[in-house]
Amino acid sequence: MRSRPPSTAPWRLPRRTVRPSTSAAPPTPQASWPPSPGARSRRPDACRVPLDPPAPVATVAPMTRIAFYAPLKPPSHPIPSGDREIARNLMKALALAGFDPFVASEAIAYQKRPSAELFADRRARCEAEVDRLLAVWQAQPAAKPDLWMTYHPYCKAPDWIGPPVCRALAIPYVTVEACRTRQDTDADWADGRAVVQAAVRQAAVNFCLKPADRAYLESFLPDASSIVALKPFIDLADLPDAVDVEGPCAAGEGPLILSVGMMRPGAKIDSYRLLAEALAGLVDRPWRLVIIGDGPGRNEVEAMFGFAGDRARFTGAVPHEQVLGWMKKADLFAWPGMREAFGVAYLEAQAIGLPVAAFATAGVPVVVGHDESGLLAPEFDIVAYRDNLARLLASPQERARLGAGGRAKVARDHGLDAAAATLEGALLPLVGARTGVAVAP
Known part of the structure; x- marks a missing residue:
């Protein structure tokens, strides 16, 4: 795996050491990151940093080309989201591991609500995309990928492109975070779920980011040999510089609590309701609250915290x-996390040194270590959650201990280097024989 020099200075990625190969095809140029028109995104640094020239002793095997696809939304999508950020970071981790990732298609398979007509339209468009890609690679054989990776296929965004392309090109198929939704009924999404399950069965490797996804895959796979755990991660070196926020935090005194979450019906509103209920029992203690987020449920959320008066400040989306x-600026990060996949905000808060107060629900325990980087209450146990908040509010020493633990945990387990090592270990055996690449001992 490529090693990352300190992020405080400009750096270049060294070429991964490989043994000479006499049968490998000539190297092909790295593909560009194709943003959509008007998108403000840029190609990740790890995907565009120039490589050091190879040693002039033998022909060096070409880098393994990985076709990357996200059926929910492409990495260049202009609307920010956790899914988009994970897709971008996956491509950077692949590049850091020594591979050559490129966005193979920006076709969107996602549909928000069940609709047989929309399902058929999405499928037809994706099937046409298969024909287009195969025609391109037939005309340009040197540009063919060595492996296909699909990020986050699920019943609302199935992958109709990767599996047939892989069969046609005889290359490995890989998924990351294949999962299912609990929304609506099983019948509503049965067709999309069948597509995803067939793709997962075809996959040589299925990377799972949380235990619930692994359990789902194990429920229909003949065995678990294709499942590989991949811890959620962020690119610590590429976080934007924090800016000084203006204006008063909130009225009053005491530790500053920060919450960040969209204000939409469902799990997000449920999390706000639980936080409000917990803090309502702590009105006799000094604290201030800043809530970042917006959405159709904002009026409802503001009403929930009416008891706090001017101790609570709503910033909207920022x-x-x-x-x-x-x-x-905050002293602790409080977000219950109901049905949260894992939450990128938890990782960012811990990286900055904020202790976390959340519930041990869904994927939260994957990224927050109880009594290591935060305090986790049993799911729906509002008394335990309130007690954890009180404990953090009362003790600067406890906040400092857990904050330091969070910084260490993210740096050790949830950074780009850790993800690149996992990806390299699982993918190299799949592509080494095809490309002639072998890691030097």
Whole structure:
């Protein structure tokens, strides 16, 4: 795996050491990151940093080309989201591991609500995309991928492209975070779920980011040999610089609590309701609260915290660098996390040194270590959650201990280097024989 020099200075990625190969095809140029028109995204640094020239002693095997696809939304999508950020970071981790990832298609398979007509339309468009890609690679054989990776296929966004392309090209198929939704009924999404399950069965490797996804895959796979655990991660070196936030935090005195979450019906509103209920029992203690987020449920959320008066401040939606600015200003991060996949905000808060107060629900325990980087209450146990908040509010020493633990945990387990090592270990055996690449001992 490529090693990352300190992020405080400009750096270049060294070429991964490989043994000479006499049968490998000539190296092909790295593919560009193709943003959608008007998108403000840029190609990740790890995907565009120039490589050091190879030693002039023998022909060096070409880098393994990985076709990357996200059926929910492409990495260049203009609307920020956790899914988009994970997709971008996956491509950076692949590049750091020594591979050559490129976005193979920006076709969107996602549908928000069950609709047989929309399902058929999405499928037809994706099937046409298969024909287009195969025609391109037939005309340009040197540009063919050595492996296909699909991020986050699930019943609302199935992958109709990767599996047939892999069969046609005889290359390995890989998924990351294949999962299922609990929304609506099983019948509503049965067709999409069948597509995803067939793709997962075809996959040589299925990376799972949380235990619930592994359990789902184990429920229909003949065995678990294709499942590989991949811990959620962020690119610590590429976080935007936090900006100083202006204006008063909130009225009153005491530790500053920060919450960040969309204000939409369902799990997010449930989390706000639990936080409000917990803090309502702590009105006799000094604390201030800043809530970052917006959405159709904002009026409902503001009403929930009416008891706090001017001790609570609602900022609305703010740019990412301002979110990080608030994290640096806060004393603790409180977000219940109901049905949270794992939550990128938890990782960012811990990286900055904020202790976390959450529930041990869904994927939260994957990224927050109880009594290591935060305090986790049993799911729906509002008394335990309130007690954890009280414990953090009362003790600067406890907040400092857990904050330091969070920084260490993210750096050790949830950074780009850790993810790159996992990806390299699982993917190299699949592509080494095809490309002639072998890691030097």
